[in-house]
Amino acid sequence: MQNVNESAMEEESPSLLIDAQIKEMGDWRGEMLARLRSLIKQADPEVIEEVKWRKPSNAMSGVPVWSHDGMICTGETYKNAVKLTFAKGASLEDPSHLFNSSLEGNTRRAIDFPEGAKIDEEALKALILAAVALNAASKKPGKKSS
Template sequence: MADDNLTASQRIDARIAEFDDWRGETLAQIRAVIKRADPDVVEEWKWRGVPVWSHAGMICTGETYKTAVKMTFAKGASLPDPSNLFNSSLEGNTRRAIDFHEGDAIEEEALAALIASAVELNLSSKSRSGKRG
């Protein structure tokens, strides 16, 4: 199958398989938490190879680097983070990120709550602006 014919979900599957180390495992675990937190999430593939999860707007991205897997929340600065998961990109007015490094445990319940909050924010923003979808 030609790469151009792959769906976003298939591309994310391929990205996870591409890493036969902790990064692939971490990205797969993050993806599973996102799907559990929001069964209606839409998977997208943007910016030449970045997995994106959306629901009524972008929720977050899942970027892989040599020493980290980064989840960047598009509207993270507006989200409650009682578990202090955000540990990166803290200086901006909009985005916030979580960097996962080798050996880091993923706090799945706290992460799922953060994802649910991002979806709620997207949905409330859509309803306030009168947009549908």
């Protein structure tokens, strides 16, 4: 049987859950995640926000996920960085060399933003749009859009 708080959390929209995560952090990481989230939404106004992987080990807050015809990226906060991990990052052109983490894998690539990092907003938006285009190109005919 669920308690009232668990039930209420499940009913909250992903956007409200992400808002709560940002507010709860109350430091530079929350500000950075909020800024990155804003840039993602500017780049793709049709992006869908979700919160996945909610479990006791992450205080039930989960991980923000942005999708459009499939996952674009996740936003995770660590002690020393906010990390945007692009689900298909290894398949994306990165002319501005934004990817600086998870470079060894065959699929994902990530960008770590430490405290005080300057964001190349235009390059990040271009990378997000490239991820959306890759998702759209690899979408199977007849499959519902996410």
